[in-house]
Amino acid sequence: MDHPTLMLLVTLCSSGLCAELHSGSEEFRLVGGASRCTGRLERKFLEGWNAVLEDNENLRWNLERVDDVCKSLDCGSVVSMRRNDTSQDEFSVSLMTFFFVDITCSDSIRLVNHLCSGRLEVMLNGSWSSVNEDDFDQQDAEVVCRELGCGPPSGLQGALYGETEAPEWSREFLCEGHESALLKCRSSVQKYSGKAAGLTCSDSGNIRLVDGDHRCGGKLKMKNMGEWRSVDGYNFNMKFAESVCKLMDCGSPITARRKRLTSREAVWLLGARCDGSNLMECRK
Incomplete structure (x- = not known):
């Protein structure tokens, strides 16, 4: 056509947690991520779970279909979807190229305003929490922009997105810049009084x-x-x-x-x- x-x-x-979707006769879940709403997509078959695989000749999963998965898992909307080559996996023996489907839904990290710019919020213990801008640096921003599927960070500008106060007890992230998700970075809870972090990623x-x-x-x-x-x-x-x-x-x-x-x-x-x-x- x-x-x-x-x-x-x-x-x-x-x-690290998983969420499951029961859709008609099929069941899906996300596993291996830093939160229940991010990870590798798996489908239930008989009594076991198998990773969803796509081959390079038949790419069936797109953002709209993945968005339905996120919503059905009570994980908000899709933030990003990545296909990761299985060639390094022990069971990959075919001449064709196969891909895992890795998904990030919005109930783990989001920028309030726009997908690639806004005030940063992270899902912690079932609720959204801002991050204090005083301890949010370039390495943290690089991880956030990468996780959201946006380009590199072009600015850390919390004031542009409103003078919102960060919570008194806020999580400080200690990213090195190479992590695939913000919640995979080392972190600690600190007591602060300051503004919420915001950033702009290039797209x-x-x-x-x-x-x-x-x-x-x-x-x-x-x-x-x-x-x-x-x-x-x-x-x-x-x-x-x-x-x-x-x-x-x-x-x-x-x-x-x-x-x-x-x-x-x-x-x-x-x-x-x-x-x-x-x-x-x-x-x-």
Whole structure:
């Protein structure tokens, strides 16, 4: 089936626990994560649990489907989804490439305001808690941005997201910068009086325009889970185009049109609920 791949022609731009899901006849759970709402996706088969695997020829899991898992597990919305190669695993003996599906749902970490910017909150003991900005450093921010699937941190600016006080007893995270999740960092509970931490992660590095006359015109490409693909134009809207131009520092969109692919090409789909206000939440 041909996809009307989106062409943005902006050539005249103005410048450790587990949760289980029972869905019909299938049961899912997340295991091995730092909280009950993050970890590797497993499916129950007969009397045992098996990791959900995808092969490179049949990628069935996307952000919208994973979001349903998060909601059904009472874990909020999906924050990120990663496919991790099983080639180092002892049972991987096939010539095909298989991937584990690792999921982070919002009930473990979130930025209040936007997926990639806002006041940091962490789920601790069943409730959301802010983090004191005095003890939140660059290494902590790098882990948070990576866990959320955003680009590197571009600023630690709690005041931009409101003068919210951190709780009197706040958790101090001692990340080294390489951890895959904030809750996997060493931490301790300290008594503070101060402002809540906020940060901004970059996300413009996940989009680009190619095959145009200059950097602000061409076919839209989006990076998701480490892979660049064209974008299907079915659910395209002008808010999406405006967001692209803004993120790329290209002013406002002048024109945008769809163009059918001339060959079979893997594309990223835009969710039906995508309004373009947050590109990171639109990928499927």
